Amino acid sequence: MSARPMLEIAGLHVEFGGLHALNKLDFTVEEGEIVAVIGPNGAGKTTFFNVISGMVEPTGGTLAFEGQSLLGLDPNKITARGIARTFQNVRLFNNMTVLENVMVSQHCRTRQRVFDALLQTRRFRTEEALVRDRGKEVLGFFGTRLTGYRFDQPASVLSYANRRRLEIARAMATDPKLILLDEPVAGMNPVESAELTQLIGKLRDEMGYTIVLIEHDMSVVRNISDRVVVLDHGEAIARGTYAEVSANPQVIEAYLGQTTDRN
Amino acid sequence: MNMIEALTAARPGSGKTRAAAPARRRLLDQDWRRLACAGAVLAVGQVFIALTGMPVTFDRRLLIDPILSLGYLALLWLPPVVGNWVGREQVLEGMAAYAKGGRDVVAGAMAGLLGNLGLTLLVLGITHFDVRDPLVHWSPQLLGILEFDQSVWLGALVWPAIGAATGALGGAMHWMGDKTARTMVLALSTVFAAAVLESVIVDLSQGFHIEAVSDWLYGPQRGLTLAATAVIVAVAVAASAGFSWARAASGRTAPQASAQPDAAGAGSLPAQTAWRRIPARKLLGWAFAPAAIIVLPLFLGRLTNELLANVGLFILLALGLNIIVGLAGILDLGYVAFFAVGGYSVAVLTSPGSPRFDPEIPWFGALFAAMLLAGLAGLLIGAPVIRMRGDYLAVVTLGFGEIIRILLLSDWLSGTFNGAQGITNIPGVEVFGLATVRGFEPRSVLYLVLFFCAIAIYVSWRLENSRIGRAWMAVREDESVAEAMGVDTVSAKIMAFVTGAVLGSFSGAILSAKVGSVFPHSFAIIVSIVILVVVIFGGMGNIAGVVAGAVVLIGVLGGPNQPGLLQEFAEYKILIYGALLVWMMLQRPEGLIPSARRARELQANDVNQDAWLRAQPAGRATDDAGGTSDRGRP
Numbered sequence: 001m002s003a004r005p006m007l008e009i010a011g012l013h014v015e016f017g018g019l020h021a022l023n024k025l026d027f028t029v030e031e032g033e034i035v036a037v038i039g040p041n042g043a044g045k046t047t048f049f050n051v052i053s054g055m056v057e058p059t060g061g062t063l064a065f066e067g068q069s070l071l072g073l074d075p076n077k078i079t080a081r082g083i084a085r086t087f088q089n090v091r092l093f094n095n096m097t098v099l100e101n102v103m104v105s106q107h108c109r110t111r112q113r114v115f116d117a118l119l120q121t122r123r124f125r126t127e128e129a130l131v132r133d134r135g136k137e138v139l140g141f142f143g144t145r146l147t148g149y150r151f152d153q154p155a156s157v158l159s160y161a162n163r164r165r166l167e168i169a170r171a172m173a174t175d176p177k178l179i180l181l182d183e184p185v186a187g188m189n190p191v192e193s194a195e196l197t198q199l200i201g202k203l204r205d206e207m208g209y210t211i212v213l214i215e216h217d218m219s220v221v222r223n224i225s226d227r228v229v230v231l232d233h234g235e236a237i238a239r240g241t242y243a244e245v246s247a248n249p250q251v252i253e254a255y256l257g258q259t260t261d262r263n
Numbered sequence: 264m265n266m267i268e269a270l271t272a273a274r275p276g277s278g279k280t281r282a283a284a285p286a287r288r289r290l291l292d293q294d295w296r297r298l299a300c301a302g303a304v305l306a307v308g309q310v311f312i313a314l315t316g317m318p319v320t321f322d323r324r325l326l327i328d329p330i331l332s333l334g335y336l337a338l339l340w341l342p343p344v345v346g347n348w349v350g351r352e353q354v355l356e357g358m359a360a361y362a363k364g365g366r367d368v369v370a371g372a373m374a375g376l377l378g379n380l381g382l383t384l385l386v387l388g389i390t391h392f393d394v395r396d397p398l399v400h401w402s403p404q405l406l407g408i409l410e411f412d413q414s415v416w417l418g419a420l421v422w423p424a425i426g427a428a429t430g431a432l433g434g435a436m437h438w439m440g441d442k443t444a445r446t447m448v449l450a451l452s453t454v455f456a457a458a459v460l461e462s463v464i465v466d467l468s469q470g471f472h473i474e475a476v477s478d479w480l481y482g483p484q485r486g487l488t489l490a491a492t493a494v495i496v497a498v499a500v501a502a503s504a505g506f507s508w509a510r511a512a513s514g515r516t517a518p519q520a521s522a523q524p525d526a527a528g529a530g531s532l533p534a535q536t537a538w539r540r541i542p543a544r545k546l547l548g549w550a551f552a553p554a555a556i557i558v559l560p561l562f563l564g565r566l567t568n569e570l571l572a573n574v575g576l577f578i579l580l581a582l583g584l585n586i587i588v589g590l591a592g593i594l595d596l597g598y599v600a601f602f603a604v605g606g607y608s609v610a611v612l613t614s615p616g617s618p619r620f621d622p623e624i625p626w627f628g629a630l631f632a633a634m635l636l637a638g639l640a641g642l643l644i645g646a647p648v649i650r651m652r653g654d655y656l657a658v659v660t661l662g663f664g665e666i667i668r669i670l671l672l673s674d675w676l677s678g679t680f681n682g683a684q685g686i687t688n689i690p691g692v693e694v695f696g697l698a699t700v701r702g703f704e705p706r707s708v709l710y711l712v713l714f715f716c717a718i719a720i721y722v723s724w725r726l727e728n729s730r731i732g733r734a735w736m737a738v739r740e741d742e743s744v745a746e747a748m749g750v751d752t753v754s755a756k757i758m759a760f761v762t763g764a765v766l767g768s769f770s771g772a773i774l775s776a777k778v779g780s781v782f783p784h785s786f787a788i789i790v791s792i793v794i795l796v797v798v799i800f801g802g803m804g805n806i807a808g809v810v811a812g813a814v815v816l817i818g819v820l821g822g823p824n825q826p827g828l829l830q831e832f833a834e835y836k837i838l839i840y841g842a843l844l845v846w847m848m849l850q851r852p853e854g855l856i857p858s859a860r861r862a863r864e865l866q867a868n869d870v871n872q873d874a875w876l877r878a879q880p881a882g883r884a885t886d887d888a889g890g891t892s893d894r895g896r897p
Contacts, residue, residue, distance in 0.1 A: 053747055054747075055743060055746075055747060074746065074751075075743075075746040075747045076746050076747075076748075076749050076750055076751050076752070079747060079748060079749035080749055084748075084749075085747060087744065091741055091744045093736065093737050093740035093741065093744070093745075094740060095736070095739075095740060096733070096736050096737070096740060100733055100736070103733055104733040104734060104736070104737045104745070104748065104750065105748040105749060105750075106749075107730060107733070107734055107737075107748070107749050107750045107751070108749030108750070108751075109749075110730055112729065112730050114726065114729075114731055114758065114762075116729075117725050117726055117728075117729030117730070117731065117732075118721075118722060118725050118726070120725070124729070127730075128729075131730075170748060171748075174748060174749050
């Protein structure tokens with residue numbers, strides 16, 4: 001039982017030219033949790049992720065990871081602190097191979113210098129071997145789908161579902177404590193999405209990652225999340241377990257619109 | 264209507280007759296619009312070529328002694344190309360293609376005839392009007408060439424006839440079948456190469472002491488003799504026949520080889536035996552190529568050595584720019600700045616003619632200083648532009664390239680750089696008392712250049728497959744994602760600038776010692792552009808491609824201030840560069856040699872996939888065969 005939550009967000013505020021993308025948002029994540037962030041389109045979910053990963057500068061509020069503020073840090077420094085993410089619209093390094101994709105994301109965990117590469121020092125060779133092995137290990141998490149002959153294929157030839165898996169593998173390779181998954185099962189068929197849901201559970205149970213995910217697929221949210229936070233117009237309108245949240249009239253209203261017989 | 268008729272003719276009713284010979288069209292069953300379009304394009308092209316002055320300028324240069332000059336060739340090559348294009352058809356899958364035949368010949372002939380009517384109009388135009396004021400080459404000399412020094416009417420009538428004949432030849436290439444067409448193209452291009460590369464072949468034959476060969480090949484006023492042309496054609500035809508025979512023979516033996524039983528089970532895939540054979544051949548190549556490169560300059564004459572040294576200088580520059588543009592994806596239009604820093608550092612430090620820095624230091628010391636200064640310049644130029652992206656970055660680098668040149672030219676710094684007079688009297692390179700490299704000994708320069716090229720290739724190769732190389736590629740692919748994945752993009756980009764700058768400074772340092780003088784105008788913006796074209800033309804991000812691009816463009820056409828093999832084209836170098844670049848972007852945007860690694864991966868995918876599938880335990884292989892199959896599972 002750590003005294004403070006792993007991720008601690010208070011009064012977070014993001015404004016894009018008068019538009020409040022996020023409004024006084026309070027949010028905490030305890031270590032080992034799976035938290036789902038849901039909400040209708042345009043609720044500010046992805047902006048929320050962008051703020052945590054440092055790609056968007058907040059206009060107000062505090063943001064602390066393991067007790068240290070993340071404000072003003074470059075995205076790569078935040079990744080080095082232990083927060084990794086995937087993207088809603090899959091953004092792989094398409095012309096690099098599958099293995100290179102997971103090797104490059106270990107950048108902030110490796111130390112070799114240019115002269116090590118030029119002189120092929122022992123440090124360079126051992127580190128390259130380590131990076132390669134770690135990459136293969138991470139890819140192996142998804143069974144044989146991303147292994148074998150796939151190591152040397154460019155990421156662009158992968159199928160859609162495999163590209164999503166590779167994105168997760170790439171995030172895992174940064175050696176994070178907290179993974180932000182932005183719609184991990186979007187566009188997958190029910191079988192694939194059930195399988196990936198199981199894997200996300202394994203990410204927490206076996207790998208020990210803490211997970212925050214944005215998801216529209218309610219069966220996924222129901223199956224794996226410990227807690228659910230509902231965003232609408234940049235504000236958290238409900239939080240609690242899936243059962244609590246799904247019975248909340250405000251949530252139903254946000255998704256379906258105001259009912260006519262309400263006064 | 265034609266289309267439907269043809270389709271029904273091609274597949275009359277039942278599926279049984281699908282294997283029957285494809286339909287043949289009547290001679291005049293033409294796509295008239297396409298013909299007219301091709302004719303118009305050809306006409307414009309021919310008139311353009313004529314008015315650029317190529318026919319007049321090149322007429323002095325004989326290719327085949329009495330009959331063909333380069334000037335006439337400039338007007339002869341386009342009609343067959345267009346004639347061939349007219350007959351080219353896209354065959355859609357599932358649609359029956361037409362049989363190639365006389366119709367294509369007629370189409371080619373008509374396109375050629377139509378197009379060369381443009382030259383007829385030009386002949387008549389030159390005789391009746393004078394617009395020489397804007398069009399410099401609207402001249403009696405051009406008229407003389409166009410009318411074959413005979414009469415106007417002969418010229419006006421003969422050109423369409425020539426167009427029809429050569430266009431028909433181009434169209435007939437569809438008809439004569441691949442093998443014959445290939446043989447013809449091979450023969451023609453061999454003759455062309457032998458004729459155009461005359462100076463190099465003479466130079467080479469002197470180097471190898473076989474002057475008899477070149478004396479026999481070429482006539483007294485340059486140009487191949489007729490007999491030599493005939494022999495070259497015969498040799499090319501024989502070689503082509505021999506090659507296809509050899510291929511057919513190996514094709515016959517291949518099935519026998521694979522017919523051997525798969526004794527070792529899944530392990531002895533034909534693909535694997537093929538892979539196993541490659542390393543031996545590669546090893547031989549690895550051993551042979553460096554040896555050849557080291558020994559060859561001893562046999563080459565002055566001219567070829569000089570040419571290769573120039574190529575080497577541009578290989579160095581292109582490899583440096585390749586790190587910035589090809590790997591890190593930063594479009595740097597001011598790369599010449601680093602070339603200039605290298606050149607001027609060495610000039611100021613080694614030349615007694617430089618106004619400042621009297622204690623002159625040896626070249627290698629100066630090189631070290633040049634590297635440091637270029638790295639510093641990379642840092643200074645890189646730091647402010649690093650936060651920019653795309654077009655903005657390109658424009659700013661363009662500005663920095665010019666700033667350096669203008670600083671060198673300025674009165675303010677003329678106390679150090681001597682302004683427009685430049686710095687002369689730069690001594691050669693003393694290689695540790697063993698040898699001296701001087702500009703008037705191209706062979707020694709070539710060895711120096713080769714040494715640094717080897718360093719540059721090694722550096723590019725090692726860095727590409729390292730942490731920083733992967734970071735560069737990630738930045739190229741998607742900068743914001745790279746940053747989110749923990750790559751320090753700022754330092755990666757600055758590192759790319761610094762590395763590229765140091766490689767470019769090598770080239771500048773050698774140039775100073777080679778030429779013996781440096782001037783601000785040697786580092787004009789066109790140098791940046793040419794280096795960029797070399798990188799794009801060769802294949803961005805690929806070492807072999809960049810080297811090939813430099814050899815082809817700089818070696819054959821020449822650099823911005825350096826002559827190439829085809830000295831005749833010197834005036835038109837930039838025009839040809841532009842045309843080549845446009846053609847390349849349309850037809851082969853990945854470059855001459857696309858990144859070999861990926862090309863191999865793409866080709867090998869199927870083979871590897873099969874091999875991998877067989878190696879899997881049966882259950883897993885069918886379950887998880889890959890992305891495409893798991894999407895379809897129920």
